Amino acid sequence: MAALGKPPIWPYTADPTKREAPMSGKPASPGKPVSKAKAPALLSLTVNGAPRHAAAADGDMPLVFWLRDELGLTGTHLGCGKGECGSCTVLIDGEPARSCQTTLAAAAGKAVTTIEGLGTPQAPHPLQAAFIAEQTAQCGWCTAGMVVEGAALLARNAQPGRDEAKAALEGHLCRCGSHHRVLRAVLRAGGREPS
Amino acid sequence: MTRELSRRAFLGSTAALSVAFTLPRPAGAATAKTNDPAEVDGFLSIGPDGSVTVYCGKVDLGQGLRVAIRQMAAEELGIGIESIVLIEGDTRFTPDQGPTAGSTGVARGGVQIRQAAATARQALIRLAAARLDRSPEDLDLRDGLVAPRDGGRSIGMGDLVGENGFALKLDPKAPLRDPAEYRVVGKPLPRPDVPAKVCGTHAYVHDFKLPGMLHGRVIRPPSVGAALLKVDETSIKAVKGARVVRIKDFLAVVANREWDAIRAAGMLKAIWSDSARLMGHGAVRDALRAGPFIAEEVLKAKGDAAARLAEAPPAVDYYWPVQSHGSLGPSCAVAQVGNGAATIWTASQATHKFRPTFAALLGLAVDKVRLVYLDGSGCYGMNGHDDAAADAALLAKATGKPVRVAWSRDDELGWDPKGPPQLIALRGAMSPMGQLLGWSTEMWLPKATAGLPNVPLLSPEAAGLDQPKGLVTGLIAQNGDPPYAVADLEVKVHWLADAPLRPSNIRAPGKIANVFAVESYFDELCAGIGLDPLVTRLMGLRDLRGVAVLSKAASMMAWAPRPVPNPKGDGSGRGIAYVHYKHSETYVAVAMEVAVDRDTGRIAVKRVTCAHDCGLVINPDALKMQIEGCVLQTLSRTLLEEVTFDTSRVTSTDQSTYPILGFAEVPHMDIELIDRPEQPPMGGGEAAATPVPAALANAVFDAAGIRLRTVPFTPERVKAALRTL
Ligand code: FES
Ligand code: FES
Numbered sequence: 020m021a022a023l024g025k026p027p028i029w030p031y032t033a034d035p036t037k038r039e040a041p042m043s044g045k046p047a048s049p050g051k052p053v054s055k056a057k058a059p060a061l062l063s064l065t066v067n068g069a070p071r072h073a074a075a076a077d078g079d080m081p082l083v084f085w086l087r088d089e090l091g092l093t094g095t096h097l098g099c100g101k102g103e104c105g106s107c108t109v110l111i112d113g114e115p116a117r118s119c120q121t122t123l124a125a126a127a128g129k130a131v132t133t134i135e136g137l138g139t140p141q142a143p144h145p146l147q148a149a150f151i152a153e154q155t156a157q158c159g160w161c162t163a164g165m166v167v168e169g170a171a172l173l174a175r176n177a178q179p180g181r182d183e184a185k186a187a188l189e190g191h192l193c194r195c196g197s198h199h200r201v202l203r204a205v206l207r208a209g210g211r212e213p214s
Numbered sequence: 215m216t217r218e219l220s221r222r223a224f225l226g227s228t229a230a231l232s233v234a235f236t237l238p239r240p241a242g243a244a245t246a247k248t249n250d251p252a253e254v255d256g257f258l259s260i261g262p263d264g265s266v267t268v269y270c271g272k273v274d275l276g277q278g279l280r281v282a283i284r285q286m287a288a289e290e291l292g293i294g295i296e297s298i299v300l301i302e303g304d305t306r307f308t309p310d311q312g313p314t315a316g317s318t319g320v321a322r323g324g325v326q327i328r329q330a331a332a333t334a335r336q337a338l339i340r341l342a343a344a345r346l347d348r349s350p351e352d353l354d355l356r357d358g359l360v361a362p363r364d365g366g367r368s369i370g371m372g373d374l375v376g377e378n379g380f381a382l383k384l385d386p387k388a389p390l391r392d393p394a395e396y397r398v399v400g401k402p403l404p405r406p407d408v409p410a411k412v413c414g415t416h417a418y419v420h421d422f423k424l425p426g427m428l429h430g431r432v433i434r435p436p437s438v439g440a441a442l443l444k445v446d447e448t449s450i451k452a453v454k455g456a457r458v459v460r461i462k463d464f465l466a467v468v469a470n471r472e473w474d475a476i477r478a479a480g481m482l483k484a485i486w487s488d489s490a491r492l493m494g495h496g497a498v499r500d501a502l503r504a505g506p507f508i509a510e511e512v513l514k515a516k517g518d519a520a521a522r523l524a525e526a527p528p529a530v531d532y533y534w535p536v537q538s539h540g541s542l543g544p545s546c547a548v549a550q551v552g553n554g555a556a557t558i559w560t561a562s563q564a565t566h567k568f569r570p571t572f573a574a575l576l577g578l579a580v581d582k583v584r585l586v587y588l589d590g591s592g593c594y595g596m597n598g599h600d601d602a603a604a605d606a607a608l609l610a611k612a613t614g615k616p617v618r619v620a621w622s623r624d625d626e627l628g629w630d631p632k633g634p635p636q637l638i639a640l641r642g643a644m645s646p647m648g649q650l651l652g653w654s655t656e657m658w659l660p661k662a663t664a665g666l667p668n669v670p671l672l673s674p675e676a677a678g679l680d681q682p683k684g685l686v687t688g689l690i691a692q693n694g695d696p697p698y699a700v701a702d703l704e705v706k707v708h709w710l711a712d713a714p715l716r717p718s719n720i721r722a723p724g725k726i727a728n729v730f731a732v733e734s735y736f737d738e739l740c741a742g743i744g745l746d747p748l749v750t751r752l753m754g755l756r757d758l759r760g761v762a763v764l765s766k767a768a769s770m771m772a773w774a775p776r777p778v779p780n781p782k783g784d785g786s787g788r789g790i791a792y793v794h795y796k797h798s799e800t801y802v803a804v805a806m807e808v809a810v811d812r813d814t815g816r817i818a819v820k821r822v823t824c825a826h827d828c829g830l831v832i833n834p835d836a837l838k839m840q841i842e843g844c845v846l847q848t849l850s851r852t853l854l855e856e857v858t859f860d861t862s863r864v865t866s867t868d869q870s871t872y873p874i875l876g877f878a879e880v881p882h883m884d885i886e887l888i889d890r891p892e893q894p895p896m897g898g899g900e901a902a903a904t905p906v907p908a909a910l911a912n913a914v915f916d917a918a919g920i921r922l923r924t925v926p927f928t929p930e931r932v933k934a935a936l937r938t939l
Contacts, residue, residue, distance in 0.1 A: 077473075080473050084473040088472060092414070093417070093420070093421040094415060095414070096418075096543060096591075097543070097544065097620075098542050098544075098591075098623070099542075099623040099868070099869070100623055101623055101868055101869075103623075103868060103869040103870075104542055106542060106543065133414065134413065135413070135414045135415070137413075138413060139413050140409035140410060140413050140415065147412045150408075151404070151408055151409050154408055154835055154836075154839060156407075156408050157278075157839060158275060158589070158590075158591055158592030159411030159412075160418075160542045160543040160591040160592060162412055163412075163414045184877075185877040185878055185880065186877075189876055190876070191876075192869065192876065193542065194541055194591075194592060194594075195592045195847070196842055196843035196844070196847045196850075196875075197839075197842075197843070198875075198877055199842045199846070202877070202880065
């Protein structure tokens with residue numbers, strides 16, 4: 020008889036050495052769940068410019084679930100839940116972070132921007148416009164995370180080259196093979212000739 | 215841009231999606247709609263306002279079918295694609311056009327719909343001719359109107375088709391428009407779903423919500439085939455609203471929120487029996503040759519290969535390991551069961567095919583079960599989507615509530631049905647002039663079970679529910695022989711009774727491995743004589759479309775004959791490979807430039823060129839996207855991927871143990887399409903994957919003088935091969 024080796028409740032509690040490598044050093048700190056006794060009843064944060072509140076009891080909930088289930092911001096996708104794929108990337112105070120690795124408590128007091136906060140089909144962010152022009156998405160599962168990461172890259176570097184784009188997006192996985200067009204889109208958004 | 219053209223109008227009035235949609239009402243009386251593929255009304259309806267709805271049994275998994283199908287229908291109807299609402303893969307409304315598999319979306323699905331639209335045009339013109347008192351030859355259907363070519367009174371489509379639709383059999387002989395007059399087909403029109411995908415507003419099955427819906431999480435056993443001995447239901451009481459559902463060895467939790475279901479699944483204490491029924495991945499290769507076998511089949515025979523090869527060097531083995539679909543997002547489905555009926559929202563490639571399966575699973579009549587396709591994370595063959603749908607169906611039945619199930623990453627990589635392993639032994643003889651004299655292919659492959667309706671699903675198995683058992687692998691024995699002239703040939707397959715892990719079809723089933731072997735070995739024969747592999751291929755081809763793609767891919771790389779391996783000796787090399795897919799469909803040649811680092815054993819792919827001829831091109835941009843995907847995904851499979859498992863379970867369940875290609879490894883890519891409007895349109899989702907591994911292996915040989923015959927081409931394998939030089 021074998022007892023089911025108790026799996027971690029969520030992968031971020033798993034062996035941390037395993038999850039650091041593919042994340043290329045950019046995830047937000049997972050943070051510590053807030054202690055219930057000291058926690059305020061509500062956690063406050065800004066999402067796409069609007070103030071939002073979450074139950075403090077949900078402090079250990081990864082941000083991705085709260086964004087999707089409570090706020091209906093389903094543009095942020097859950098891929099691996101392990102910090103390995105980048106599908107769930109959002110901006111926290113302007114920095115790309117993996118929302119499957121960031122608890123609500125860790126995001127409290129900060130400004131979160133999701134893919135929906137960057138632009139809309141009617142008024143897209145310049146990188147979204149470039150993704151559309153390059154017809155980048157296949158299934159689109161990875162796309163939002165790459166757009167968010169790429170938008171952060173463009174904010175630091177208005178004209179990234181192909182290798183800079185590759186470096187910034189390393190740690191974002193795509194199974195359909197849309198990479199080529201993602202790189203073209205980033206170059207295009209920076210005003211460079213896509214290659 | 216188009217409207218959000220969508221099947222969502224059909225999702226039912228209780229459906230609430232958490233993202234905003236516009237909900238176009240499809241034309242016609244939906245409740246009476248036939249889905250008979252013999253009827254024009256099965257595929258097409260035209261509303262009184264001239265709006266057009268197309269019903270497609272094939273689905274868009276990210277491959278661009280959503281635009282291609284519209285283009286094919288729009289062309290025949292003389293309208294723009296933005297006028298078409300497309301309903302995909304809904305068993306109530308769309309005809310059964312077979313699963314979206316085998317690269318048949320356009321070639322069969324689209325061609326059938328094009329014929330329905332051509333039949334409709336013919337009928338509309340006939341009806342209008344009577345009303346306008348003109349000869350049908352004088353009339354054309356353009357921009358929603360039947361109008362005389364020389365001007366004059368016209369009639370709108372909507373005025374010609376009444377409440378009851380066309381009531382007309384699809385006419386396989388209805389004339390198609392002349393490709394010379396095409397206005398829509400052949401244009402790189404943008405895919406309608408891209409803006410929403412890029413802006414985060416595209417709705418996936420994962421985003422679909424029903425009132426009162428629960429979130430389920432299935433707890434898979436720690437070992438394949440383990441029995442559930444004991445469950446401590448109190449172990450999850452800390453999670454508000456969570457509860458356990460157990461049906462024999464099927465164990466799940468349901469909760470009000472996904473996070474709660476995940477937490478409860480993690481807390482649940484269960485005791486399972488030991489089970490060690492797997493062979494472990496290290497034993498697979500030998501097991502393929504050991505059997506047990508259920509059949510031996512000679513697929514092709516010409517002349518006397520055995521006699522011709524009597525003096526030839528011994529056969530060499532090529533091996534392709536077990537691989538995962540590796541979909542990026544979790545498999546997911548939503549099910550509602552009650553009042554003697556069930557609806558399942560699923561990212562399945564085969565909603566029609568699975569309908570009887572779900573009927574049996576739920577104890578319902580087939581006509582009481584409806585499967586509705588909604589987008590999932592891309593799949594490349596049957597991944598876990600259908601299993602997730604079965605999970606959701608069982609849980610919805612057990613709880614009486616709608617249930618959504620989304621898998622975890624570990625379950626996705628651990629439990630998706632896998633691409634089966636393949637062992638291929640090749641032996642051949644080539645004349646000093648480069649003619650193939652004799653060739654023998656011997657394959658060891660798991661046999662697909664005849665008549666098996668679908669891949670056996672996990673949860674009915676665990677729950678002890680009856681379902682047909684066996685293996686599904688796809689047509690994995692095709693393209694096992696060289697596409698070049700050969701005097702004496704034999705292709706033989708030893709069919710294995712079983713597979714090491716539950717198999718299913720995975721992109722270009724079997725043909726990636728077979729073309730890898732055949733096109734690598736062809737280079738081995740060329741190298742044995744000192745012939746240029748491109749020139750030798752061109753000499754052996756009898757099909758000019760093949761000659762065209764090979765020449766094109768090579769010229770894109772400025773290929774000039776020279777000795778192989780590369781006399782430069784700097785670790786750089788080039789390779790080329792070719793396929794005529796299934797010997798009857800798309801023609802593709804892929805050439806590659808690589809660099810092999812002798813110290814690290816790393817292979818860097820620098821550049822890929824591809825020339826592609828799939829006959830009539832419907833949408834060149836969407837087609838190129840598919841080819842890019844074929845190339846990158848197959849590079850990943852060739853360089854990196856092997857499912858590992860011990861005797862109990864799959865052990866490669868994350869990016870460190872089952873790595874896939876990252877941005878660092880993305881090469882420069884150039885793709886040229888050869889459009890042949892006079893030829894039927896063939897598939898673009900699979901063929902280009904098949905020459906990739908051999909082009910890569912041939913380039914590695916050119917670069918470093920080593921012949922890699924076992925996938926994946928890991929640095930360790932490269933270094934081991936270098937040591938034998
Ligand atoms: S879902 Fe967060 S990194 Fe994969
Ligand atoms: S587009 Fe499908 S995973 Fe990237």
